[in-house]
Amino acid sequence: MRTDSTTRGVAVVTGGTAGVGRATVRELAHRGWDVAVLARGASGLRATEADVRAIGRRSLGVSTDVADLEAVRTSARRIEAELGPIALWVNVAFVGALRTFWDTDPETFRRITDVTYFGQVHGTRVALELMRPRDRGVIVNVSSALAYRGIPLQSAYCGAKHAVKGFSESVITELRHEKSKVRLCMATLPGLNTPQFDWNDNGFEKHPRPVAPVFQPEVAARMIAFLADHPRRNAWIGVSSAYTVLGNRIAPALLDRYLARTGVKGQLVDEGPRFGSNVFEPRDEDTDRGAHGMFDDEAHARDPWSATSMAVWGALDAASSRVRSVVRRP
Secondary structure, three states, X not given: OOOHHHOOEEEEEEOOOOXXXXXXXXXXXXXXXXXXXXEOOHHHHHHHHHHHHHHOOOEEEEEOOOOOHHHHHHHHHHHHHHOOOEEEEEEXXXXXXEOOHHHOOHHHHHHHHHHHHHHHHHHHHHHHHHHXXXXXXXXXXXXXXXXXXXXXXXXXXXXXXXXXXXXXXXXXXXXXHOOOOOEEEEEEEOEEOOOHHHHOEEOOOOEEOOOOOEEOHHHXXXXXXXXXXXOOOEEEOOHHHHHHHHHHHHOHHHHHHHHHHHOOHHHEEOOOOOOOOOOOOOOOOOOOOOOOOOOOOOOEOOOHHHHHHHHHHHHHHHHHHHHHHHHHOO
């Protein structure tokens, strides 16, 4: 294992035991971060800690319900006591349902909102409590193309992601107003191959699936890790995120009709594993599910849009750094 002095710093990933969160934890560890994970399932936490340690970094898994602000605060204090100051905080945790709004009971709707929206609010609040006094740090709120375009069967999730976008934009302006060096970023995700589709609260006989085209979670993880070094207000991941956002700006009523016709069947497949809804209880308490879901055969491992964005932003940042170094010379 590397010594503490060689670490890039301490990162926190909420919902880091599965899907995009799990892929992000691994990506950050490979890039030299020590990684703490906030999640609920005991088996997932143990396995994620083992992943990070196998890479040669320190890790700490803390059982935490991100819908509970004081639990998040307590977990952050423990992380800083055991690993050191938190330099990067990534809010990934969410739960979801595949039901029409009128068939989604109020308790489930509220819980999805509490985890998917307030979980990010709580994570951001706690991160800022630690980072603002130091005047450094990066927060990444994981958003979605569905923060810009609601689709059928996911009213609670879409509403929460719309709220994450608006909340994040407001905090970005507040940090800029006080000239803070803390950076808040958004990562806008496409459809991804994660275990969440085995865990959705599901009102159908058929199995949930991500909206095509589907990408592997590592595609999102690479961009999230990139944002830690090259903070940006928002990063669209997957060309499908780009055309969803732009298409809704240009022709929202046309998309209403298109999604009414195709959106329901496009989120269902005939068969697949069902491990029960994780809205109220974790489903990796006894068995680790890892980063991938059941759609490996169709999921894209690469995304030209993200790769091009990172190359351009990286080059611009390097050029800007060179200019600043020249200006500072006597």
